[in-house]
Amino acid sequence: MISVYSERDEIRICMTNEIILFDTEFTSWEGAQERNWSGDNEYKEIIQVGAIKMNLNSGAVTETLNISIKPIFNPKLSNYIKDLTGITQKEVDNGLTLQAAVLQFLNFSSGKPVFSWGNDIDVVNEDLSSKNIPIITDDNFFDLRAWIVPRYPQLGKANSGSLARLMNLDDQISGSEHDAVYDCLSQQVVLADDLKTPKDKEEFKAKFNLS
Numbered sequence: 001m002i003s004v005y006s007e008r009d010e011i012r013i014c015m016t017n018e019i020i021l022f023d024t025e026f027t028s029w030e031g032a033q034e035r036n037w038s039g040d041n042e043y044k045e046i047i048q049v050g051a052i053k054m055n056l057n058s059g060a061v062t063e064t065l066n067i068s069i070k071p072i073f074n075p076k077l078s079n080y081i082k083d084l085t086g087i088t089q090k091e092v093d094n095g096l097t098l099q100a101a102v103l104q105f106l107n108f109s110s111g112k113p114v115f116s117w118g119n120d121i122d123v124v125n126e127d128l129s130s131k132n133i134p135i136i137t138d139d140n141f142f143d144l145r146a147w148i149v150p151r152y153p154q155l156g157k158a159n160s161g162s163l164a165r166l167m168n169l170d171d172q173i174s175g176s177e178h179d180a181v182y183d184c185l186s187q188q189v190v191l192a193d194d195l196k197t198p199k200d201k202e203e204f205k206a207k208f209n210l211s
Contacts, residue, residue, distance in 0.1 A: 017057055018053055018054065018056065018062065019054050019113045019115055020051055020054075020108070020109045020112050020113065020114040021051065021052050021054055021114075021115050021116070021144070021184045021188055021191075022049065022050065022105070022109075022114055022115070022116050022120060022180075023049075023050045023116060023117070023120060023161075023180040023181075023183040023184045023187070024046050024048065024049055024050075024120045024123055024124060025046070025047055025048040025081075025087060025178065026044040026045055026046050027042075027043060027045045027047060027071055027074050027077065027078070027081055028044075028078065028081045028084070029042060030080045032080075041073065043071075043073045043074060043130060044126060045072065045073055045074060045127055046071075046123065046124060047068065047069050047070075047071055047077070047081075047085075047087055047092050047095070048066070048067065048068055048085070048087055048179075048180045049065070049066075049067045049069065049105050049124075049180060050064075050065065050067075050179070050182075050183065050184045051064070051105060051108055051114075051184060052064050052065070052181070052185065052188060053108075053112070054188050054191070056195065056201055056204070056205075057201070059191075059192030059193075059195065061185070063108075065104070065108045066180070067095070067096060067101045067104060068087070068091045068094065068095035068096070069095045069097070069098055069101045070094075070096065070097060071092060072098075073130075075092075075093075076089065077089050077092060084178050085178045086176055086178070086179055098127060098128065098133065099128075099131075099133050102128065102133075102136065109140075111138075111140065113140050113142060113208060113210055114141045114142065115142050115143070115144040115187070116141070116144065116160075117143075117144050117159070117160035117183070118143060118145060118160070119143070121136060121141045142208050144187060146207070146208075147191075147194075147204060147207055147208075148163075148194070151194065152167070152194075154166070155167075155190075159177070159178075159183075160183040160184075160186055160187055161176075161177030161179070161182060161186050162186070163186045163187060163190045164185070164189050164190060167189075169189045169193055170186070170189075172189045173189055
């Protein structure tokens with residue numbers, strides 16, 4: 001029997017072996033998290049999207065995306081968020097619109113499985129909705145905590161940027177926590193370290209119906 005290897009097969013296999021890890025940073029103020037952004041004119045506006053492509057077989061990063069976004073409701077960043085993230089006023093002033101940034105991110109992910117540490121896609125959609133922009137309805141977004149936390153319960157309350165440090169893997173990456181790209185790399189080194197065997201990789205794919 002002759003087996004025909006189609007372009008569609010190649011795309012499917014490539015998608016299965018490569019995932020996207022993404023992270024966001026958004027406007028905030030001292031105490032905003034504790035009061036759930038309920039203060040006057042407090043909105044979670046996305047100001048940075050970071051994303052990386054990770055090869056599941058090798059664990060390596062194959063491509064990186066870093067987008068600065070200009071907030072509309074609160075164009076001037078608080079000192080709190082600037083100190084926390086290292087994002088400067090100039091970076092967001094020169095940033096993309098939210099809609100343009102989302103389109104760039106979706107082009108980068110190109111239908112591959114997308115993982116974040118928590119509900120980043122919900123925060124993006126909340127910001128899109130507040131600006132009357134169509135939300136992202138793709139079904140290829142997943143919460144990486146569903147895989148990592150059952151295996152490492154001590155990470156249950158960790159933020160994405162602290163993962164590498166808590167697992168003593170932060171010497172493998174450079175940057176600072178609360179930078180969206182660094183937070184993606186923090187997830188990547190932990191996941192790569194976890195998926196050591198072919199069995200681990202297949203179980204990961206099965207968990208999220210990637211194979």
